[in-house]
Amino acid sequence: MDIARDSALALVQWYEENKRDLPWRRTGDPYEIWISEIMLQQTRIETVIDYFLRFRDALPSLKDLADCPEDRLLKLWEGLGYYSRVRNMQKCARYLADHGRDNLPASYEELLKLPGIGPYTAGAVSSIAFGIPRPAVDGNVLRVLARLFAVQEDIRSTAVKRTMEDTINRCYAGNPDLCADSSFVSSFTQGLMELGALVCIPNGIPRCAQCPWGSVCLARAQDAVDTIPFRSASKERRVIPMTVFIVYDGLRITLQRRPEKGLLAGLYEFPHTEGHLDAEESRKYLQRSGISAVHMEALQDRKHVFTHLVWDLKVWLVQAAHIPDSVPAVPLAEFPDYALPAAFDEYRKAAMSRIVVC
Ligand code: SF4
Known part of the structure; x- marks a missing residue:
């Protein structure tokens, strides 16, 4: 060659x-x-x-x-x-x-x-x-x-x-x-x-x-341009179902920092848990952190594909009367300044458009 x-x-x-x-x-x-x-x-x-x-x-x-x-x-x-x-x-x-x-x-x-x-x-x-x-x-x-x-x-x-x-x-x-x-x-x-x-x-x-x-x-x-190059099938990605909570009150919105090492290290994210929770299950889950939902809206489901895995996201936008100090959150006015991974950035845009209306 x-x-x-x-x-x-x-x-x-x-x-x-x-x-x-x-x-x-x-x-x-x-x-x-x-x-x-x-x-x-x-x-x-x-x-x-x-x-x-x-x-x-x-x-x-x-x-x-x-x-x-x-x-x-x-x-x-x-x-x-x-x-x-x-x-x-x-x-x-x-x-x-x-x-x-x-x-x-x-x-x-x-x-x-x-x-x-x-x-x-x-x-x-x-x-x-x-x-x-x-x-x-x-x-x-x-x-x-x-x-x-x-x-x-x-x-x-x-x-x-x-x-x-x-x-x-x-x-x-x-x-x-x-x-x-x-x-x-x-x-x-x-x-x-x-x-x-x-x-x-x-x-x-x-x-x-x-x-x-x-x-x-x-x-x-050789009339082989449609068969060359040959590429072996890649390994199947693991799918992780997740429920994400975007919780806001009059002043703050929940946002936490990811660990310093590993996937999307050091970026900010919304709190989430593995599995898909319906509205009732989500209310109970949030109450364990002292958050009482006043209003809940399901945002559009999405799948976010990484090299080796897929996040299958179900997302709740939650209006709460009050976010306790123990829950990581940032001031609403500063919310756009934080670096979010693409998986969550679309949801940030959706949340911002709705929170402004509220
Ligand atoms: S290198 Fe690619 S584009 Fe060029 S002749 Fe071969 S198959 Fe066609």
């Missing part, structure tokens, strides 16, 4: 002619490129753009990120999910600041040593920002190369990923004159990603007629 020199050049040319105008492509700043790469993991480009601009404007330098209070940081990330990403970014920023650096190092090996930076991020930042010829194999790149070489194996396997990385490394090693130009390396990495996003697409039929590799692609030649 080798990428021919002509194919590498065709990809870079295609990228230069077709790349989307994205905010992180207007900069050479490794810090900004790093932010975009972390945000783009697990999140669509369309969603990332606004988050990226907001985050970059709020924290324009590595030092700003290192110094940012946790609540503000989580608020900036609110809705993007996978919050360990931004916590690890801050750990990394603090580590670099403690070692007297004001930006990321121009070295794949040094990047790889930093907290929260694995081979993919190290490859992406070093190749895109610094033109260092290292592979960055994400889902888009796996799909494109699996089709180019008609790879039949499971693209979830580590062996296939390694093979793709080796293929890119060989392409770089075989073309030192091209790699001497840092913009070639940067465009090659981004070209692979962009081809996967725009042409060799994950859902639907790939646009082979527009592809710079259309004449050399083995999956296309």
Whole structure:
């Protein structure tokens, strides 16, 4: 499996002619490129753009990120999910600041040593920002190369990923004159990603007629673009039924902080319990905390899907005469300022619209 020199050049040319105008492509700043790469993991480009601009404007330098209070940081990330990403970014920023650096190092090996930076991020930042010829194999790149070489194996396997990385490394090693130009390396990495996003697409039929590799692609030649890549079925997610209580009185609304470790660590949430409770069961449950419901309204049921589990949410908006001091709650006026995970943020919006009316 080798990428021919002509194919590498065709990809870079295609990228230069077709790349989307994205905010992180207007900069050479490794810090900004790093932010975009972390945000783009697990999140669509369309969603990332606004988050990226907001985050970059709020924290324009590595030092700003290192110094940012946790609540503000989580608020900036609110809705993007996978919050360990931004916590690890801050750990990394603090580590670099403690070692007297004001930006990321121009070295794949040094990047790889930093907290929260694995081979993919190290490859992406070093190749895109610094033109260092290292592979960055994400889902888009796996799909494109699996089709180019008609790879039949499971693209979830580590062996296939390694093979793709080796293929890119060989392409770089075989073309030192091209790699001497840092913009070639940067465009090659981004070209692979962009081809996967725009042409060799994950859902639907790939646009082979527009592809710079259309004449050399083995999956296309074998009429196998709909069966390649092969991806084994993922494990079934555990479903957890939960009842959530959004309780407010004239002054406060129930909100508590999640533990410092584990899923959605350190974010705020509404109190909840496992299982689905009807209105009567919910009243009794709340009374155990000293809350007497004056009015209860069922909000829309939702399922929130995580990587390994699903929260099956039943939600009660509860007007109470009084929330006891022993129950974690925040002033109603400050309610919008807290960072809530996406699973609860929709309910915050629903609650706010109703509480204002009351
Ligand atoms: S020719 Fe088609 S299947 Fe092959 S890499 Fe291009 S878009 Fe993907």
